[in-house]
Amino acid sequence: MKNILVLLLLVTSVTFAQKRDKEEWHKKIDALKTAHITEALQLSSAEAEKFWPVYNVYDEKMHDLHKTKKKEIYSKLKDGVDSMNDSEANTLIDKDLQLEQKELQYRKELVAQLKKIISPGKIIKLKKAEDDFTKELLKRYRQRKDRRK
Secondary structure, three states: OHHHHHHHHHHHHHHHHHHHHHHHHHHHHHHHHHHHHHHHHOOOHHHHHHHHHHHHHHHHHHHHHHHHHHHHHHHHHHHOOOOOOHHHHHHHHHHHHHHHHHHHHHHHHHHHHHOOOOOHHHHHHHHHHHHHHHHHHHHHHHHHHHHHO
16 A cells, blocks of 8 residues: 555656656747747837737647647547548538638738737737747757757
């Protein structure tokens, strides 16, 4: 009985540590993204004060949307596309399109709000900064993965 309790405690602590590490990793990425966007847009303090609350709401919506996509789309693709019947495939296609549409809706809402805060040129720079950050993040991920081999 004591061994089971120790094993349960060990598994719980390892799981908690992994979750905490993942949260720390996400916080670090968010901080890097914030710094990258701030530098790319060269926001004044007045702009930044208004920009970040709007952008953070958008970013959270997008994060939630990507989690939904992962759960509802990618997990089913991982289970095997070949085993899907036409009805299941059509449902998956419709769900994917619905989520893509929601992503576009969120982006349009962000741009509409940002037009009141920053110039159109900075909105374009934001898109480029987001894309550049994603590319750099993927590049570093691949390099890190290659070093492990």
